[in-house]
Amino acid sequence: MPQIQVDEISKSFYISKRKKGLKGALKGLFNRESMEIKALDKLSFSVEKGEILGYLGPNGAGKSTTLKILSGILSPDSGNCMVQGRIPWKDRINHVKHIGVVFGQRTQLWWDLPVIESFDLLQSIYSIPKDRYQENRDSLTDLLDLEPFLFTPVRQLSLGQRMRCEIAASMLHDPSILFLDEPTIGLDALSKVTLRNIIKKLNREYQVTVILTTHDMDDIEALCSRILVIGKGAILFNGSIEALRKQLDSKRRILIETEENIEQVYHPKATLLSSKGNRFELTFSPREISAAKLVGDLMKTYSLKDIIMENPPIEEIIAQLYLGQKVKP
Amino acid sequence: MRAYTAMMGAHMRCQLQYRAAAWAGMVTQLFFGMVKLMIFGAFYQSTKVEQPFSYEQMVNYIWLGQVLLMILPFRVDQELADLIRMGNLAYELTRPVKIFWFWYVRALSLRIVPVLLRALPMILLVGLVFPLLKLNQWALAPPVSWMAAIVFLSSLVLAFLLSAALQVLMSVTILWSMSSQGMDLLMPSIVWIFSGIIIPLPFYPPWMQKLFHWMPFRGLIDIPLRIYMGHIPVNAALGSLAVQLTWILVLLGVSSVLLKRGLKRVVIQGG
């Protein structure tokens, strides 16, 4: 049985509409219409222990609603959900003992306290046994390199430092699942790379399952064994990045440079885009011919000095998905 | 000029959206009005000594006070305070308008809209419905004369201008202390007592009344209300209006100078 099993979960919200202008505002004093918004529409998926799942979707697609349901803050209108045999919203206190949550845009630490005191407080809140706590704290301090600012008040930390502390804070009680909601938001390039390495290490060393939402595709490529893309409350794609690449009918580009000057490069399954001296740019569709076959063919016909294969940026693929191109797995 | 009226219009529309707040506020203000009426009613029943107001005047004073409650600058403009604290003042400086007047019209709408939203239904209730229900001893009576009504309205306009001037002064002081907490704590207390909203100023001992006399706060509640009920007669009212006007000018002057200096400080600090 998978660690997380989500079955046909639906959730709607009602928001009130306001009319424009002074008249509308005055009218609104007495009555308001409300509108139903389907945040989740029969969503189903599962997650195995030890996975790093990338959870993607445009703003308002229902990502945070899903996270809230999985972490027991929200109950769905219909559908079932089991996390390690628990129904999250039915048994909140017992459930949250086994999960860790980091919101990139908010803090769970005490603003005015030194980092270490926040950790101590969390020990009390989660009732972590003393030796277990000390062991975890020390190893996390090591792993995340928190030593230099362990005694600094949280408000004085840089965003990158704070994010590392947030992650450590959410790991103190040995959760088996870690929810990371946009953990790299607003970080500089170096901090992002550091954080990705940390997440990888945690996943490896603590066997913690990670569910990660992000808008940064580099996070996804660096970390996720599988991605789940949702839009308007329903799943658009569920699989590996490679599978996504293959499934989307996007053309790929290949750049070649030949040894000798020739007029033209020809292959029946590829189209020549441009040529400049002995450099040629071709496109092909991976559905008609695999990249390996094409390169093999070209090498047989021409003597090649250099080959550059370009993947379409993952961002473009995802953007295509968001635009409504539903892909069949 | 258009920039300021547009700003004021937009800000007023934002305020108008707080429907539930307006209803809840009205109910609360009516509730407090009732409690006060009963307490003062009991006080008046217990004495034969002449009081500064008659009971009928007191009823008017209590209701008008509840109706106009939101005129009082209870707290710092939180949005503006956050803007200053977060160091986002620079955005304000990029706009081609005078910040001071921008803040002033903002403060005006902050004071006017809540009163307008709540005043009409409340006046209808205590001025018209109560007499119909034969609750005459609890009803708001009209001003004592047409002249009193006109002078009251002018005094009320001045009270709004004065309140907004105090509000701007509060906002400006944040530039200096960078914390709105002190102001947020002090202002309500001062305003509660010195405006005459809890207990009408003429009921305090003479030495305290002297103190109130030299403060701007009586221009918010005490002056307009006593004009309405004829406690300040029309011919003496002009002097009171002059007091309100003087305070408006003084406060505006002080806060515009403070703002100019404060902005320089903030700009130099790179806030």
Place this chain on the structure above:
Amino acid sequence: MQNLRLYFRLAGISMQRQLEYRFSFFMQILAQFIITISEFIGLAALFQGFGNIHGWTLWQVAFFYSMIALGFSISSLFTRGLDITPQLIKSGELDRYFLRPRPVLLQLLGFEFTLRRMGRLIQGIIVFILAVVNLQMHLDALKLLLILWSIMGSVFLFTGLMLGQATLSFWTIEGLEIMNSFTYGGLETGRYPLTVYKGWFRKFFTFVIPLGCVNYYSILHILEIEDPLGSSKLFQGLAPLGGVLFFFLGLFIWRMGLKHYKSTGS
């Protein structure tokens, strides 16, 4: 038990935090003291003009006034978290409280032990002493016990009201001002003996919100005054129990609110 320990831990940290800004801390206490004491000066000024209210003297009323002030201010020391629940909901921060394996209410109460609200408490104590001295009361053990019991009742009552206010914020944030009628309105109402109010109003503040139980009736017993409304001594002594019961009602409503929050998320 563990929860209680955690509460003291959280409260202790919040105090430590508040004491870090020592100057502003003392200023805040002083400011609140000045505000509240001038409210009492206003009350005294009225008695100077009117002499009495339905036969009650200044110091009798001052005793009512101080008792309700003590209950209100003690409750307000640890209900700051309930006060700011609407802000926590608005900013989404309340979700964090749900993510921790402890009762949400406990965490909210532990949010802050608001020392600056001591200003009102100090005022209450001063007015209380003034009233006791001026009334030449003899405080024996039974009376002291009744005083404590009565204050405890009003602490429970006001905390119950704050629970109601926080619960309401799960449904509406704008409409919360209505609760001021009962919290601050209760404080205002409790300053005078119930007899100055109309009958329907007295009933409301006895049976719906048992303010009279924690204040008027028990105080009559303490002041040894025959009730003009005709209540018995036994009832007067038991009356503060109403505040405790009211608190449990508030707790029940709070639980319902939590359920609602879980199903709508706002």
